[in-house]
Amino acid sequence: MFLLGASGHAKVIIDILKAQGVTIDGLFDDNPNCTDLKGYPFLGALKDYKKAIDSLIISIGNNSIRKRIAEDFQNIDYGTAIHPSAILSDDANIGNGTVIMHGAIVQSSVLVGNHCIINTSASIDHDCTIENYVHISPNATLCGNVTVCEGAQVGAGAVVVPGKRIGKWALVAAGAVVVRDVPDYALVIGNPARVIKILK
Template sequence: MTNVIIQGGGEHARVVLDCLQAQGLQVKALFDPNYSGDLWGVPQRGVYDPSFMPDARALIAIGNNGVRKRVAAITRHGYTNAVHPSVIASPRASWGEGNMILHGVIIQAQARIGNHCILNTGVRVDHDCIIDDYVHIAPGTVLCGTVTVGEGTFIGAGAVVIPGRKIGAWATIGAGAVVTRDVPDYAVAVGNPARVIKYTNVA
């Protein structure tokens, strides 16, 4: 049976821990300097220790995409995926490692998901979508067919992206937005239809 450690100890880490335990995996520790004690019987060990159970697999359960990428750069454990038993995924879909595919997600045929992504509660990813690394798709979001999402992008809760649209890297899509046009890298887009209101330059 796979032993797992979690990088992160906050609210998102609780959801990921719940998901991993539902999969029947053995979570041995959570690492986060802001937390101590234990969470549902799992010890919270403070600062990450790369020598702790070196054969265990890791997940970086941190919602912020930029922070998750930075933590991945210093994590020495190999990775696993959290895939809740309620997920419906086509056998023709694929994903990399370090992903958190949470309760009630649906992934359709030929969707491709990179590494260290979060597909949060109830996300719908339709056919032929391509999702790059370190993306976070918030609860209830719908990506219609052939949508492309660039690295590090955050898509807010309940957003809808119509078929064939491209969202660039490190963009932000507001909650409830309806994306009907392509969104450039680093853009912040909100509303229905979604409009770019500003740009950021921080990953």
């Protein structure tokens, strides 16, 4: 497995892959000053790499950057990283390039798209749909039948009650309690969550 990006997010993914027993072949980054991360070598920019790549994870926390990179490099086989302490239903469906971190719970009939982050101890209940490039932050809770649209982020410790829709590229602030649908590109905060800004 190769990683693209050398941030703190990459450090966590390295730990997950090691716990899975997956071999890490190196990291790509556009920063020419990088030398290694946690003992794993830098291989330069991905666009300049001439050897075969068996599998890659985009180890960058920013949703829009993950999307841009995935669209720029569409012919790569993207892997997944799922920590052994995560609990996944047998009928949950996990997309390519997605990372599920320590202690996360993904329940029955959940669909998680491509290049998502399900962060530490996040909880996703039955029949939720998580679209591509979404980030569910640490300790966030999604009750049943929630839809989180492309590129949205649900902040740390936030709660989304059953059946609600989080619009594309919306941001639910840390600790917010979502009791109604969130519009596309909206920033919502508070309990109950209210729109304070449109991000586009």
